[in-house]
Amino acid sequence: MIDLIEKYFQNLSDLQKKQFAMLQELYQDWNSKINVISRKDMDYLYLHHVLHSLAITQMITFKAGTKIIDVGCGGGFPGIPLAILMPDVNFLLIDSIRKKIKVTTAIAEAVGLKNVRAIQCRAEELKDEKCHFVVSRAAMQMKDLVHSSMHLVNTKDQFNALPNGIICLKGGNLTSELNPFKNKAIVEDIYPNFDEEYFKTKQVIYLPV
Numbered sequence: 001m002i003d004l005i006e007k008y009f010q011n012l013s014d015l016q017k018k019q020f021a022m023l024q025e026l027y028q029d030w031n032s033k034i035n036v037i038s039r040k041d042m043d044y045l046y047l048h049h050v051l052h053s054l055a056i057t058q059m060i061t062f063k064a065g066t067k068i069i070d071v072g073c074g075g076g077f078p079g080i081p082l083a084i085l086m087p088d089v090n091f092l093l094i095d096s097i098r099k100k101i102k103v104t105t106a107i108a109e110a111v112g113l114k115n116v117r118a119i120q121c122r123a124e125e126l127k128d129e130k131c132h133f134v135v136s137r138a139a140m141q142m143k144d145l146v147h148s149s150m151h152l153v154n155t156k157d158q159f160n161a162l163p164n165g166i167i168c169l170k171g172g173n174l175t176s177e178l179n180p181f182k183n184k185a186i187v188e189d190i191y192p193n194f195d196e197e198y199f200k201t202k203q204v205i206y207l208p209v
C-alpha cells in the first residue's frame with residue numbers, strides 16, 4: 001500500500017518508505033489495544049488516513065524549521081504522516097485523551113521520528129507553545145477550532161508561502177460551518193489533485209490568523 005503514497009510523493013528516501021510501510025503493522029497492533037481508527041477502516045489505513053493527512057501538502061509545502069501543532073491528533077493524524085514526509089519540520093501533536101497520546105507517542109518512537117513530540121492537553125489550555133501553523137483533522141467544528149487554537153499561532157514570525165494560520169481537513173457540506181469565515185478561508189477540493197474516489201467529498205481549508 002506504500003505504492004499509493006509513492007504515486008503522489010515520488011522522491012521519498014528509503015528511510016521514509018520504510019517509515020510509511022511500518023505504519024500498517026504498528027496501527028494494527030495498537031488499534032487492537034486502544035481504538036484510534038475505526039476497525040473497518042484499518043483496511044484503508046493508507047488511503048483514508050495516511051494519504052488523506054498528506055493532502056495538506058496541496059495547500060502548502062512547509063519550509064524547513066516550520067513549527068506545527070496538530071490539534072486533536074487522536075492516534076496521530078495528520079501529524080505522523082506529515083512528520084514522516086517532512087523531517088525538517090517540527091511537530092507537536094496534542095490530544096485531550098491520554099490513551100490516544102500513548103498510541104501517538106509509541107508510534108512516533110517506533111518509526112524513529114525525531115521531529116515529533118506528543119502531549120496530552122486541551123488546545124485551549126496549552127499556554128507555553130507557539131507554532132506557525134495549526135493543523136487538524138476531524139477534531140472539532142471550525143469555529144471551535146479557531147476559538148481553542150488561535151492563540152497557538154505565532155503571528156510575528158512568518159516565513160512560509162502562506163501567512164501563518166490554521167489548516168484543516170474536512171468533508172461534507174461545509175457551507176454553514178464555514179459561513180463565518182467565508183471572506184477569509186481558502187477551501188480547496190482534494191479531488192482531483194488526489195484522484196481516488198474517496199477524496200471526492202474531502203477538502204483542505206486554510207484560514208490565516
Ligand SMILES: C[S@@+](CC[C@H](N)C(=O)[O-])C[C@H]1O[C@@H](n2cnc3c(N)ncnc32)[C@H](O)[C@@H]1O
Pocket residue numbers: 036071072073074075076077078094095096097100121122123124136137138139140148
Ligand atoms: C474524531 S477524533 C480525530 C482524531 C484524528 N485527528 C484523526 O483524524 O484521526 C477527534 C479528537 O480530537 C480530540 N479533541 C477534541 N477537542 C479537543 C481539544 N479541545 N483539545 C485537544 N484535543 C481535542 C479528541 O480527544 C479526539 O481524540
